[in-house]
Amino acid sequence: MSTKQLPTSPGSDVDQRYAVYDERKRKRMISNRESARRSRMRKQQRLGEMIGQASQLENENNLLSQKINDSTQLYLGVASENNVLRAQLAELTDRLRSLNSVLEIVSEVSGLVVDIPDIPDTLLEPWQLPYPIQPITASADMFQY
Numbered sequence: 001m002s003t004k005q006l007p008t009s010p011g012s013d014v015d016q017r018y019a020v021y022d023e024r025k026r027k028r029m030i031s032n033r034e035s036a037r038r039s040r041m042r043k044q045q046r047l048g049e050m051i052g053q054a055s056q057l058e059n060e061n062n063l064l065s066q067k068i069n070d071s072t073q074l075y076l077g078v079a080s081e082n083n084v085l086r087a088q089l090a091e092l093t094d095r096l097r098s099l100n101s102v103l104e105i106v107s108e109v110s111g112l113v114v115d116i117p118d119i120p121d122t123l124l125e126p127w128q129l130p131y132p133i134q135p136i137t138a139s140a141d142m143f144q145y
Contacts, residue, residue, distance in 0.1 A: 093119065 100116050107114040 103114050103116050
């Protein structure tokens with residue numbers, strides 16, 4: 001039984017195979033390093049883009065929050081003014097009724113004929129509009145922010 005030994009002298013086939021293997025290993029290592037470097041760069045770029053997008057969204061959110069606050073303040077002001085106007089309407093309607101009552105008494109006592117106009121329904125029932133309901137159109141720039 002004979003065993004064949006591989007030559008181990010410099011420049012032999014084994015050395016060449018090892019050299020080819022080492023060269024492939026070195027190229028693969030360089031390629032992996034370059035791939036990892038590109039991957040880190042892409043990751044860093046994505047992170048930068050996401051940070052920029054987060055900052056932009058935060059700014060938009062702050063702007064929208066400010067617009068909401070401004071609109072809310074405007075709404076509260078209009079609602080408050082509307083309540084004042086309703087109270088004034090109720091007070092003026094009561095005064096008109098009182099004055100009409102006084103006129104009726106004066107008319108009865110003096111015998112003079114005084115024309116006492118009726119209180120319009122729109123004053124007594126302001127929610128009843130005297131004309132058909134039509135849609136109210138508004139534009140986005142109607143309110144100042």
